[in-house]
Amino acid sequence: MSTYLQLIVLFGSLSLMSIGGGNAVLPDMHLRSVHQHHWLSDTQFADLFSISQTAPGPSILIVGMIGYAAGLPVGGVLGGIVGGFVATAAMVIPAASLVYAITLFWQRAQESKWRIAVEKGFAPLTVGLILASSLVMSRAADHDWRAYLLTAVCTLIFVRSKVNPLIVVAAAGVIGYFGIV
Structure with a gap:
């Protein structure tokens, strides 16, 4: 096909x-x-x-x-x-x-x-x-424990707070950029 x-x-x-x-x-x-x-x-x-x-x-x-x-x-x-x-x-x-x-x-x-x-x-x-x-x-x-942890923390922030999602996404992006995850 x-x-x-x-x-x-x-x-x-x-x-x-x-x-x-x-x-x-x-x-x-x-x-x-x-x-x-x-x-x-x-x-x-x-x-x-x-x-x-x-x-x-x-x-x-x-x-x-x-x-x-x-x-x-x-x-x-x-x-x-x-x-x-x-x-x-x-x-x-x-x-x-x-x-x-x-x-x-x-x-x-x-x-x-x-x-x-x-x-x-x-x-x-x-x-x-x-x-x-x-x-x-x-x-x-997610391929290791740090990535799973970051995903879990971001999910908790999204669910439990009124923090602007763009701030959370930007922070996660910075963490990924510097190779922490």
Whole structure:
């Protein structure tokens, strides 16, 4: 199967499962792009995730970067650019189409008991998917006890305080820059 078709199948299917945003399907994205298709290594995936989260714009930027990495062997830089566009379109178009169709129905079912039940059920589902994403990223990025400790400390700061996350991220970046982790 061609790389571009693999990108369409992968991100088209992930698009329809990304309840709560693109980060909710990060574990499957990691599994398939690193271990199944071998477009990236664990470290490259963690690096792309970090870049996509710190860059301005939507968190789904990682999809374009994975598509770029997948397309490089096919056609160099131009193949990478095409791969980035293909992956991004495959991730956005199915979900956007489904959301549009569901919104039309959802507006008519405003007082339905099913609607209320579905809305209450999505909250724990989304939290679970995001926790799974956090675990996968920690395993991909952390390779010794110091990195696990830094991840745990940052998580505690995020959960227990109102410190601006950018300060925590900057501090962790400085720690990584100086080779402490």
